[in-house]
Amino acid sequence: MIELKINGQLTKLDVSEDMPLLWALRDVAKLTGSKYGCGKGICGACTVHIDGQAMRSCITPMSYAQGKSITTIEGLAEQGDHPVQQAWQDLKVAQCGYCQTGQIMSAAALLANNPNPSDADINGAMAGNICRCGTYPRIRAAIKQAAKANKAGAQS
Amino acid sequence: MIQKISRRKFLQSTGLASGTLMLGVQFSPLMAKTTTPNSFQPDVFVSMDETGQVTIISHRSEMGQGIRSTLPLLVADELEADWNRVTVKQALGDAKYGSQNTDGSRSVRKNYQKLKEAGAIMRTLLQQAAAKVWSVPVDQVRIENHQAIHQDQRLDFKELVKIASTLEVPARDALTLKTADQYRYVAQPNMANIDGHEIITGSAVYGYDVELDGMKYAVIARPPVVFGTVKSVDSTETMKVPGVIKVVQLPALTPPAMFKMLGGVAVIAENTWAAIQGRDKLKIEWDHGANASYSTQDHEAVFIKALEDPQEVVRSRGDMAQAQSAAAKTITADYHVAGLAHATMEPPAATARINGDRVEVWACTQTPQASQRNVMGTLQIPQENAANVEINVTLLGGGFGRKSKPDFVAEAAFLANETKLPVKVLWTREDEIKHGYYHSPSYQKLAATLDAKNRVTSWYHAMVNHPISATFDPSARTAGSTDLGQGDMMFEVPNIKIALGETDTFMRIGWVRSVTNINNVFAASSFVDELAHAAGQDPKDFLLQLIGSDRTEDFEADGFKYSNYGEPAAQYPAETSRLKHVIELAAAKAKWGQELPDGTGMGIAAWRSFLTYIAVVVKVSTQGNRVKLEDVHMAVDAGQILNPDRVISQMEGSLIFGASLAFYGEITAKNGVIEQGNFDDYQMSRINQIPDVHVHLVDSDAIPTGVGEPGLPPVAPAICNAIFAANGQRHRRLPMKDLQLV
Ligand code: FES
Numbered sequence: 001m002i003e004l005k006i007n008g009q010l011t012k013l014d015v016s017e018d019m020p021l022l023w024a025l026r027d028v029a030k031l032t033g034s035k036y037g038c039g040k041g042i043c044g045a046c047t048v049h050i051d052g053q054a055m056r057s058c059i060t061p062m063s064y065a066q067g068k069s070i071t072t073i074e075g076l077a078e079q080g081d082h083p084v085q086q087a088w089q090d091l092k093v094a095q096c097g098y099c100q101t102g103q104i105m106s107a108a109a110l111l112a113n114n115p116n117p118s119d120a121d122i123n124g125a126m127a128g129n130i131c132r133c134g135t136y137p138r139i140r141a142a143i144k145q146a147a148k149a150n151k152a153g154a155q156s
Numbered sequence: 157m158i159q160k161i162s163r164r165k166f167l168q169s170t171g172l173a174s175g176t177l178m179l180g181v182q183f184s185p186l187m188a189k190t191t192t193p194n195s196f197q198p199d200v201f202v203s204m205d206e207t208g209q210v211t212i213i214s215h216r217s218e219m220g221q222g223i224r225s226t227l228p229l230l231v232a233d234e235l236e237a238d239w240n241r242v243t244v245k246q247a248l249g250d251a252k253y254g255s256q257n258t259d260g261s262r263s264v265r266k267n268y269q270k271l272k273e274a275g276a277i278m279r280t281l282l283q284q285a286a287a288k289v290w291s292v293p294v295d296q297v298r299i300e301n302h303q304a305i306h307q308d309q310r311l312d313f314k315e316l317v318k319i320a321s322t323l324e325v326p327a328r329d330a331l332t333l334k335t336a337d338q339y340r341y342v343a344q345p346n347m348a349n350i351d352g353h354e355i356i357t358g359s360a361v362y363g364y365d366v367e368l369d370g371m372k373y374a375v376i377a378r379p380p381v382v383f384g385t386v387k388s389v390d391s392t393e394t395m396k397v398p399g400v401i402k403v404v405q406l407p408a409l410t411p412p413a414m415f416k417m418l419g420g421v422a423v424i425a426e427n428t429w430a431a432i433q434g435r436d437k438l439k440i441e442w443d444h445g446a447n448a449s450y451s452t453q454d455h456e457a458v459f460i461k462a463l464e465d466p467q468e469v470v471r472s473r474g475d476m477a478q479a480q481s482a483a484a485k486t487i488t489a490d491y492h493v494a495g496l497a498h499a500t501m502e503p504p505a506a507t508a509r510i511n512g513d514r515v516e517v518w519a520c521t522q523t524p525q526a527s528q529r530n531v532m533g534t535l536q537i538p539q540e541n542a543a544n545v546e547i548n549v550t551l552l553g554g555g556f557g558r559k560s561k562p563d564f565v566a567e568a569a570f571l572a573n574e575t576k577l578p579v580k581v582l583w584t585r586e587d588e589i590k591h592g593y594y595h596s597p598s599y600q601k602l603a604a605t606l607d608a609k610n611r612v613t614s615w616y617h618a619m620v621n622h623p624i625s626a627t628f629d630p631s632a633r634t635a636g637s638t639d640l641g642q643g644d645m646m647f648e649v650p651n652i653k654i655a656l657g658e659t660d661t662f663m664r665i666g667w668v669r670s671v672t673n674i675n676n677v678f679a680a681s682s683f684v685d686e687l688a689h690a691a692g693q694d695p696k697d698f699l700l701q702l703i704g705s706d707r708t709e710d711f712e713a714d715g716f717k718y719s720n721y722g723e724p725a726a727q728y729p730a731e732t733s734r735l736k737h738v739i740e741l742a743a744a745k746a747k748w749g750q751e752l753p754d755g756t757g758m759g760i761a762a763w764r765s766f767l768t769y770i771a772v773v774v775k776v777s778t779q780g781n782r783v784k785l786e787d788v789h790m791a792v793d794a795g796q797i798l799n800p801d802r803v804i805s806q807m808e809g810s811l812i813f814g815a816s817l818a819f820y821g822e823i824t825a826k827n828g829v830i831e832q833g834n835f836d837d838y839q840m841s842r843i844n845q846i847p848d849v850h851v852h853l854v855d856s857d858a859i860p861t862g863v864g865e866p867g868l869p870p871v872a873p874a875i876c877n878a879i880f881a882a883n884g885q886r887h888r889r890l891p892m893k894d895l896q897l898v
Pocket residue numbers: 035036037038039040041042043044045046047056057058059
C-alpha cells in the first residue's frame with residue numbers, strides 16, 4: 001500500500017513502488033484526466049503537481065510520490081474555473097484537447113511561481129509540452145490572459 | 157460514446173457511476189441534466205423530448221477539427237433552437253447516417269445540405285403544429301428561438317412536440333432554408349467549443365480513457381517487421397509480473413494488410429503498467445519474413461531509378477520535346493520528402509466487451525462503420541448480425557488519418573472474445589511510431605523550360621512513392637493517382653507532362669493529413685520559386701503569372717481524369733481567380749515586398765486542395781544553420797465559413813504540423829524495422845519555435861468546403877522558399893536535418 005494525498009484527499013493505493021504515478025492515477029485511482037503521450041518525460045501530457053511543482057507523472061515512480069501531495073487536473077479547481085482554465089475556455093485553446101490537461105497543469109505551475117511571465121519564461125516552462133494539433137499560439141495568449149486576470153483579481 | 161450531458165449516463169451504463177472514478181471529477185450543471193427518451197424524431201439527426209430539449213446527432217468523429225462544434229450549428233440554426241436547450245450526442249456506427257468516415261476534409265461539404273434540412277424539417281413541423289393549435293394559416297406562424305409566435309401569442313417548442321410528432325414529415329424540396337444572412341449560430345465568430353469544459357477539467361473521455369467494470373488492460377508485442385510471424389514465445393517471466401493475467405497470441409497477418417491486426421503476442425493485465433512490464437519480459441523468436449530485406453537508405457537508389465523513366469503518364473498537354481528544343485532555359489530539380497508517422501497525441505486505443513452474442517466497442521475511431529466491418533471480419537460475424545456489433549465513438553486525441561484505420565479496434569475485439577473479459581488495448585508511443593500506416597517516402601523530378609521572355613513553356617512533374625493502394629492490393633506499384641498536388645496544378649502552361657514511377661512496397665502505407673499533397677505541393681511550390689529566381693522575378697508575381705488568366709481549369713482537356721475530391725467539377729470548379737485571390741490576400745497582409753534585414757526572407761506557396769484554396773506566406777530569419785519562423789500569414793477560401801474560429805484553429809494547426817515535418821519528420825526502416833520510436837527521435841515542433849499565425853478568411857458565398865487538411869500542403873514549401881530568400885540556400889529534401897529550428 002502506498003499512501004499519498006491526491007487532490008487533497010489522503011489515498012491508499014495498492015500498487016508496486018516502481019509503478020509510475022501516471023498509471024496509478026489513471027488505472028487505479030481512475031483519474032483519467034492526466035494523459036499518456038510518451039511515457040518518457042518528453043511530451044508533458046501527464047503533467048501533475050507534486051508538492052506544487054509541475055512534474056511528469058509518467059516517469060515519477062510511486063516510491064517518490066509516496067507521502068507527497070499530488071494535484072491533478074481534476075483537483076486544480078473545484079469548479080474547473082482556475083484562471084488558467086478560464087483563459088483556456090475563453091480563447092478556445094483546445095483542438096483535440098488531449099494534451100491540454102498537461103498544458104494547463106504546466107501553465108498553472110508557471111503562474112504560481114511567476115505571476116507575470118515573459119515570452120521567454122512561457123517558452124521555458126511550456127517547451128516540454130507537445131501539442132500535435134498545434135495550439136501553441138493560443139496557449140501563449142491564454143497564459144498571458146490568465147496572468148492578467150490574476151493581477152486584476154489581486155488588485156480588487 | 158460522447159454525449160454532452162451524458163458522461164454520468166455513460167458511467168451508469170458501464171457500472172461505474174459510483175466509486176473511485178468520481179473522485180475529484182467535476183460535473184458542470186449542464187452535464188447533470190438527464191435526458192428522457194425523445195418522442196419526436198422526424199429525421200435521424202435530430203429529435204426532441206417532451207421538455208423541448210433538442211438532441212442533435214454528431215455522426216462524424218471529433219479529433220480536434222471541431223466538427224462536434226460545427227455541424228450541429230446547422231441543425232440548431234435551421235430549427236431556430238435555443239442553443240442552451242441543445243444536446244449534442246455522438247452517433248454509434250450506423251449506416252443510417254450515411255458515411256461516417258471522418259477523413260478527406262469532407263464532413264462539412266458532405267453534410268451541409270442534409271443537416272440544414274434536418275433542422276428545417278423539425279422547424280416546419282413545429283410551425284404546422286402551432287398553426288393547428290391556433291387555427292391560423294401556417295405562414296402566419298413565425299418560429300424564433302424555441303418558440304412559435306402568432307401576433308401576441310407564443311408557444312414554447314415543448315408545448316408543440318406532441319402534435320408535431322403526429323404530422324407528416326415534409327418533403328425536402330418543399331422546405332424553406334435559411335440564407336446566410338439569417339444565421340444566428342452558423343458563421344458566428346465566437347461559438348463555444350462544445351466539449352471545452354470537459355477538456356479543461358479532464359473529464360472528457362478519449363479512447364485511452366474508457367473504463368468498464370472488470371476491464372483488463374492489454375499491450376501487444378507486434379512483429380517488428382510487417383508480415384513477420386511468431387516462431388516461438390516464452391512467457392514464463394511475463395507471468396511472474398504482479399498483475400499480469402494472461403498472454404494471448406494473435407493470428408499472423410497475411411497480405412493484403414488492409415485494417416487487419418498485425419499479429420504478435422498480447423499481455424493482459426490488471427493495469428497498463430503491469431501489461432507493459434509483462435511485455436518487456438516476453439521472449440519471442442520472430443520470423444521477420446520477406447520485408448526484412450527493406451531498408452529506406454538502400455531503397456533510395458530504386459526510387460531514383462524508377463524516376464528516370466516513369467511509365468505511367470497521367471496528364472499530358474502539347475509537345476514536351478518541341479518545348480525542350482525551343483527553350484531559352486531548361487531548369488530541373490529533384491525533391492525528396494521522408495516517410496512520416498501520424499504521431500497523434502493520443503496513440504490508438506480501443507476497448508471491447510463481449511455480451512452474449514453482442515460485441516460492444518469503444519474506440520477513438522475516425523471510421524465507426526469500417527470499425528464495425530473490421531470487427532465482424534475479425535470475429536467472423538455474418539452481415540445479418542451487424543446490429544450486434546456496437547461501435548461507440550469516443551473523443552479522439554488527434555486523428556490525422558491514423559484512426560481511420562481500425563486495426564486497433566480489431567485487436568480489442570479479438571482479445572475480448574478470446575478471454576471473454578472486457579479488454580482495453582492501449583498502444584504505447586513506441587507502438588504508434590513503429591507500427592503505423594506511414595506516409596511514404598517520395599522522390600520527385602521537376603523540369604521546366606523558359607522562353608526568352610522568361611515565360612514557362614513546359615512543366616514536368618514525376619513522382620514515385622510506395623502507394624497507399626498497396627496496403628489493400630499488394631500488386632499496386634504506382635500511386636495510381638496524381639490528383640493530390642501533382643496533376644491538379646493550375647498553371648497556364650502550353651506543354652505539360654505529369655507522370656508516376658513504380659516500385660514495390662514493404663510496409664503499411666496510409667493517408668496522413670493531406671496525403672500526397674504533402675510531398676507533391678512541396679516539390680511543385682518549391683520549383684515555382686526556383687523558376688521565379690531563374691527568371692529574375694518576384695516569386696509572388698511569378699506565381700500569379702504562372703497561374704495566368706481567370707478561368708475554370710479543364711483537366712479533362714489534357715486527358716486527365718481528375719477526381720476533384722469526389723465532387724462534380726460543375727459544382728466545385730477549380731477556379732484560378734480564387735487561387736490568385738488568396739495569394740494576393742496573404743501577400744498583402746504579410747506586407748510582401750517590404751525591405752527586410754540581411755538573413756531574413758519571405759516565402760510564399762499556394763494550392764487548391766480538398767476543394768479549398770490556401771496561400772501561405774512565411775517570414776524567417778536565419779543565422780548560420782539556425783532558422784527562426786518570424787511571422788506567418790495564411791489566406792483561406794473555403795467557401796462559406798460555418799465556424800470561423802475552428803477554421804482559424806485548423807490553419808494554426810496546419811502551420812505547426814507543417815513545421816514539424818519540414819524540420820523533423822523522418823521515418824526510416826532498417827531491415828524492415830522502423831528505426832524511430834518516440835518523440836525523442838521523431839520530434840515535434842515546440843511552443844518556443846512557433847510564432848503567431850495570422851489567418852485571413854475570404855468572405856465567400858460558395859458552397860462550403862473542408863479545412864482539416866488543405867492548410868498543410870503549402871506550409872513546408874513556403875518555409876523553404878523563405879529560407880532561400882533569407883540566405884540563398886535551397887532545400888530540396890525534407891526534413892531539413894542540417895537546420896536547427898529555434
Ligand atoms: S507521457 Fe509523461 S511526458 Fe509524455
